Amino acid sequence: MNLPNKLSLLRIIMIPLMLVVFYIPQIPYRFIFTAVIFAVAAFTDFLDGYIARKYPLVTDFGKFIDPIADKILVLSAFVIMLTEPVILAGPLGDTFGAIIGGVGVTIIVAREMTVSVLRMIAAEKGIVLAAEKIGKLKTAITDLAIVFLFVTAKLVGTVYVVFYYVSLALYVISVALTIYSGIFYLVKNKELFNQCK
Numbered sequence: 001m002n003l004p005n006k007l008s009l010l011r012i013i014m015i016p017l018m019l020v021v022f023y024i025p026q027i028p029y030r031f032i033f034t035a036v037i038f039a040v041a042a043f044t045d046f047l048d049g050y051i052a053r054k055y056p057l058v059t060d061f062g063k064f065i066d067p068i069a070d071k072i073l074v075l076s077a078f079v080i081m082l083t084e085p086v087i088l089a090g091p092l093g094d095t096f097g098a099i100i101g102g103v104g105v106t107i108i109v110a111r112e113m114t115v116s117v118l119r120m121i122a123a124e125k126g127i128v129l130a131a132e133k134i135g136k137l138k139t140a141i142t143d144l145a146i147v148f149l150f151v152t153a154k155l156v157g158t159v160y161v162v163f164y165y166v167s168l169a170l171y172v173i174s175v176a177l178t179i180y181s182g183i184f185y186l187v188k189n190k191e192l193f194n195q196c197k
Helices: 003-023 030-054 060-082 085-092 094-124 133-152 157-188 190-194
Strands: none
Touching (some): 003 030, 003 060, 030 133, 085 133, 085 157, 094 157, 094 190, 133 157
16 A cells, blocks of 8 residues: 555544544643644645655555545534534524534535545546546635634634634635535536436
8 A cells, every 4th residue: 555545544544533532521722633633634635645646656546545535534524513513603603603504514515425426427437537626726725714613613802703704704615615616527527417318
């Protein structure tokens, strides 16, 4: 197993660690540590792709495990946020947090499932759907939004309010990019659905 694939597996291994740290209230600054673990795991997503391309180490297993690890990491982070409404609600109230959290996460899950099915259809026909720039931008903004949201959750005072609105803006942008990139993939690859008739 080459280094990029090991990094992808490391990303998966870090997910349970992130969950454990998030849910143990006795851990001081647990949201901060959760953000750090997520950031390190997200960085391995960039790193494994960079190494695989630079030293041609792209493998079929890597093509399979890398996107799965990325999706599980991001979705796990958003799902645990839903269990702590304060993270997404901030000073705007738990109801607002539940609404934007529920709607946003549902959109993100729907997009990831749709693109994954599209990739499966393409793979059956011997077609590889390469990652598009819009997809990479979506991933980067989403990762940044998650880190900001975790860190912001335990801030106080004016700094908290400022960081919260920055976090919220990043989250809204990530959801918007999720919608746009999902539509982009569907439109660009609509011929795949025509071939399924």
